Amino acid sequence: MIRDSGDISFLGMPISRTWTFGAALLIWLCWSSLLVAAQNAPTDPVEVKALRDIKNSLIDINNNLSNWRRGDPCTSNWTGVLCFNKTEEDGYQHVRELQLLNMNLSGTLSPSLGRLSYMEILDFMWNNITGSIPPEIGNITSLVLLLLNGNQLTGPLPEELGYLPNLERIQIDQNSISGPIPKSFANLNKTQHFHMNNNSISGQIPVELSRLPSLLHFLLDNNNLSGTLPPELSNFPNLLILQLDNNNFDGSTIPASYGNMTKLLKLSLRNCSLQGPMPDLSGIPNLGYLDLSFNQLAGPIPTNKLSENITTIDLSYNNLNGTIPANFSELPLLQQLSVANNSLSGSVPSTIWQTRANGTEGLDLDFENNTLSNISGSISLPQNVTLWLKGNPACSNSSIVQFCESRNSDTNNQSSTESNATCFTQSCPPPYEYSPTSPTSCFCAAPLIFGYRLKSPGFSNFIPYRIRFENYLTSGLELSLYQLDLASIVWESGPRLKMHLKLFPDYVNGTSSHIFNISEARRIISMFTGWKIPDSEIFGPYELLYITLLDPYRDVIVTSQKSNKISTGALVGIVLGAIAGAVTLSAVVSLLILRRRLRDYAAISKRRRQSKASLKIEGVRDFSYAEMAMATNNFNSSSQVGQGGYGKVYKGILADGRTVAIKRTEEGSLQGEKEFLTEIELLSRLHHRNLVSLLGYCDEQGEQMLVYEFMPNGTLRDHLSVKGKEPLSFATRLKIAMTSAKGILYLHTEADPPIFHRDIKASNILVDSRYDAKVADFGLSRLAPVPDIEGSVPDHISTVVKGTPGYLDPEYFLTHKLTDKSDVYSLGVVFLELLTGKQPISHGKNIVREVKVAYQSGMIFSVIDERMGSYPSDCIDKFLTLAMKCCNEETNARPSMADVVRELEGIWHMMSESDTTTTDTISTDNGKEMTPPSSSSMMMNPWVSSEVSGSDLVSGAVPTITPR
Structure with missing residues (x-):
């Protein structure tokens, strides 16, 4: 991204320059001379060489590190380099912090980082760095914060990082790190925060980690971890958060010992392929957040009472049976309770909401898709309680039909941009703005602006905790409550809570109070960048996303450390000498820079035109x-x-x-x-x-x-064509169907905001070397609907029809209403292609209609792709049923993408149990490969229709007119 040539930056944020070039040059030279004298020691030559190597390994397209070419790093204040004076030890200054947050840097991390042997903070967050983590970082024994999250790093975790004796925080999340967790990490005795989520880390969690004495937050969600859940993790003496969502502990149970983690505040094991009973967690006195959804847990829900601090219980999408425990009514802080998509029976105890009648906090109860027969007690809900019962026998009772409506996909959207400002008719001179919370009416000031995110909050609804959060943050920053304005609040997938913070100066400090003084601005910034704000139990760990400095704070970047005191005489001499030198040099330097800027301007103008x-x-x-x-x-x-x-x-x-x-x-x-x-x-x-x-x-x-x-194996269409190199087995086709569906499920439910693909087809599904599918081509995609002014979410987008004939949802084609079920229809057509090997439209014939006709005439085997070889008839039967349900002309009759994934997983397990001869493996969301056992019990092109009924297979008429 090209920045205006008149901008300078701090931590990757542009700062507008209003001074004339000549005046700015003179003042900069004066300050440089002063600081050279004040910091009377140079940077260690070894570290100077290391910094130059680091610069050479980076690609700095915004020229944020342009001043790294001149002078001494510490005395010339290189961007992002903070030093301290160690002259009493060796006569040099040394790099204490390398703060390169959000600078749009790419390239790789240089092994020379290991030569910054005094460094305490290494921060490359939110850049585009590629390559692997240099093992030489393990040489920086002084390192306290290792912050590499939000890049594109690959490769394994270096074992050498496990020997950093002072490391308190390791953040490598949101990269593509692979391989196992080194056992050497068990040596990190001071580490409190393991943030390694959203990578491709694989293998078993080393049981050796359980001896870490200081660990508070263990965030490893969204990786490829496998094996069993180690019972030894319950030995963590101080663990507060255990978050392992979206890994594959296939067949593992939740160890009963986890109920002994007495300090635990949050346990999140969503979508981990866990089986067995739900453990008794009543012995965790302060447990506030429990998510065990999307597993295969079976048996009843334990009836022992959970902690009164609990705000969220999500047990949805399991195989739990029995009744809903009445003790759920004894949880005063409960915000969300979901037991949807299980096999629970009996009555819904109304005491769960009757105890909330006088409360002010909301409560969301999701009991959908069980076998619940009725509601015991009063069906009158308090205004702050919502109840969802769709898919239960109880919905046949007309008196409770109001609880059986379809649930919106985003019922807990708490995004906010509200402001308490009342001075709408007046104006502050830019860049000043009104401090919305100031006790002084219409107080104009220049805020410091921060992007801030709660990585693992202990609640589902932020509203009741807003005031508590404002007090927590301002007290941690040593500011007054009215100095903070939460300019926006947005829930993101995870779930995580993103905020746009504005901090205003104190209005009682005299005439200069309209801006922070430089030392105060630096202090506040260092509180964020140094993670000096104390942790909170309910709000969990936070992360810094960006810092924006407005024009009045340009001087924050002039010096990054305090100057040593010098005498008045020396100061006068230095100033006079600096001015004389500046006058002499300014003309020469101005001419050279002007010529360079004219050349750059011409290049930029040409690039902008192009x-x-x-x-x-x-x-x-x-x-x-x-x-x-x-x-x-x-x-x-x-x-x-x-x-x-x-x-x-x-x-x-x-x-x-x-x-x-x-x-x-x-x-x-x-x-x-x-x-x-x-x-x-x-x-x-x-x-x-x-x-x-x-x-x-x-x-x-x-x-x-x-x-x-x-993608070495090309597109799915290539493999289904007659020219395909090798015919795909049924297991491989099922694997491609499964992995495609999981990608689309992510778009519909995990992306923030959700996305409708709008052009799902076989040629947009790519296949890797293991025959895992990846959905491609998002040029026609659209963001899902957002809440309107009243907070409700529309069920569709009205848009011009685009897509590929043969894959188009008929209702979308006729009404221009695009929904998530439009993608379901298109994927259903892909499923039919997998079964038949045919294209959606061939010689004027439509695949949906042709498959339906073949079924109705009893000739379904005639359209099954002969190149598929042998296959289990009952699995083909179920796959066909699912495909035709997806291709139902009526939108509401189609399954959701979550239901599609669940059904495909069931077919895979059925095939595994029937002992097929295939050697194909299927990759779960977390990288675990499952291979059915071998046998010879196979059938060649059989068709036994035991599951499909005429009502299941619906008309598949699809318009074939090329859309606009």
């Missing part, structure tokens, strides 16, 4: 045309691996050795600039193993190209 789109995109690598040409041997035809309506796809090899797929949009193609931008913007923030990863783009010299991870 690439309007690239100025708007952040978060992905911006490749040059030359890099793309080199990667593809100048787009040689031998590199071409595909072609579509948008243009050609090439296999390329980047300068760092990575193999990529480059989609080159041809002039006049069907993909316009809007689709090009849409795909970049969406894929840059979507991260799931079953969605293709966007690595970057090129938008120059009239070209538009997208750079993806390379």
Whole structure:
């Protein structure tokens, strides 16, 4: 992203410059001279060389590190380099902190980082760094904070990191780190925070970690962990949060010993393939958040009373039976209780909400899709309680039908941008604005602005905790309550809570109170960047996303450490000398810089004319045309691996050795600039193993190209065509169906906000070397509806029809109403392609209609793909039933994507139990591969329709007119 040449930056944030260039140059030179004298010791030469190596390994497209080319790092105040004076030890200054947060840096981490042997904080958060973590970082024995989250790092965790004796926090989350957790990490006796979520870490959790004495937060959700849940984790003496969602502990039970973790505040094991009974957790006195959803837990819910501090209980999507315990009514802080999609029976105890009649906090009760027969007691709900009973026999009772409506997918959207400001008719001179919470009416001030996120909050509804949070944060920052304005609050997937904070100066400090003084601004910033705000039990760990400094705070970047005192005479001499030198040098330097800026301006202007789109995109690598040409041997035809309506796809090899797929949009193609931008913007923030990863783009010299991870097995359409190299077995086809569905489920339920793909088809489903599917091509995708002014969420988007004939949802085609069920229909067509090997429309025949006719005539086996070989008839039966349900003409009759995934998992387990001969494996959400056992009990093209009824298979008429 190109910044205006007149901007300077701090921590990656632009700061507007209003001084004239000459005046700014003079003052900068004066300050530089003063600081050179004040900091009367140079930086350790070893560290100077290390910093230059670090700079050379980085790609700094915004020139945030431009001042790293001149002077001494500590005395010249290189951006992001904070030092301390160690002259009493060796006569040098040393780097204490490397703060390079959110600077749009790419490239790799240099092994020379290990030579900054005095460093305490290493911060590269929220950049685009690739490559692996250098093991040399393990040499920095003084390191306290290792902050590498929000990059594109790959490779394993270095064992050497386990020997950092002073490390308190390791944050590597939201990267692509793979491999196991080194057992050496059990040596990190001072580490309190393990934040390793959203990576590809695999293997068993080392039981050796359980001896860590200081660990508070253990966040390993969204990885590929497998094996069993170690019972030894209950030995953590001080653990507060155990969060392991979306891993694959296949067949493992939840150890009963977890009920002995007396200090635990949050236990989240969502979607971990766990089985067995639900443990008794009543012995955890302060447990506030429990999520065991999307597992295969069986048996009754324990009736022992849980902690009175609990706010959230999610046991949905399991196999729990028995009744709903009445002791759920004895939880005064409960905000959310979900036991949906289980096998619970009996009555719903009304005491759960009757005890809330006089309360003010909301309570959401989701009991959908069980076998509950009625409600015991009063059915009159307090205004602050919602109850969902759809899919239970109780809904046949007309007196409770009001609780049986369809549940919105986002019933707990608490996003807010409210402000208490009342001075709408007046104005503050920019960049000043009203302090909304100030006791002084219409008080104008310049705030410090921070992006802030709660990574693992202990509640589902923030509203009752808002005042408590404001007090917690302001007291931690040593500010008054009215100095904080929560400018926006947004729930994100995880769930995590993102905030936009504005901190205003204290209005009682005299005439200068309209801005923070420089020392106070630095103090507040260091509280965030140094993680000096005390932890909170209910709010959990936080992370810093960005810092924005307005114009009055430009001087915050002038010096990053306090100057030593110098005498008045020396100060006068230095000032006079600096001014004289500045006058002499300013003309020469101004001329040189002016010439350079004119040259840069011409280049920037040319680039802007060539690439309007690239100025708007952040978060992905911006490749040059030359890099793309080199990667593809100048787009040689031998590199071409595909072609579509948008243009050609090439296999390329980047300068760092990575193999990529480059989609080159041809002039006049069907993909316009809007689709090009849409795909970049969406894929840059979507991260799931079953969605293709966007690595970057090129938008120059009239070209538009997208750079993806390379998928060696091409598209699903390639494999289903007659020209496919090898026919796919049924198990492999089922695996592709499963992994495709999981990618789309992520779009519908985990993306924030949710996304409708709108162009699901076999040619947009790519296959990797293990035949795991990844959904691609988001050029037509649309964000799901957002709440309107009254807080309700529309059930559709009204939009011009786009997509591919044969895959289009009939209702969407006729009404222009796009829903998540439109994607379900398209995926159902893909399922039929997997079964038949046919295209959606071939020789004027529609696949949905043809399969239905074949079924009704008793000739269903005639349309099954003969190249599939042998297959279990009951599994084919169920797969066909699911596909036709997805292709139902009526939107509401189609299953949700969650139901589709659940049904596919059931078919896979059925196939495993029937002892098929296939050797295919299926990869779960967390990377665990499951392989059915071998046997010879197979049938060749049988069809026994024991599950499918005529009412299940519905008309599949689809318009074949090319959409607008």
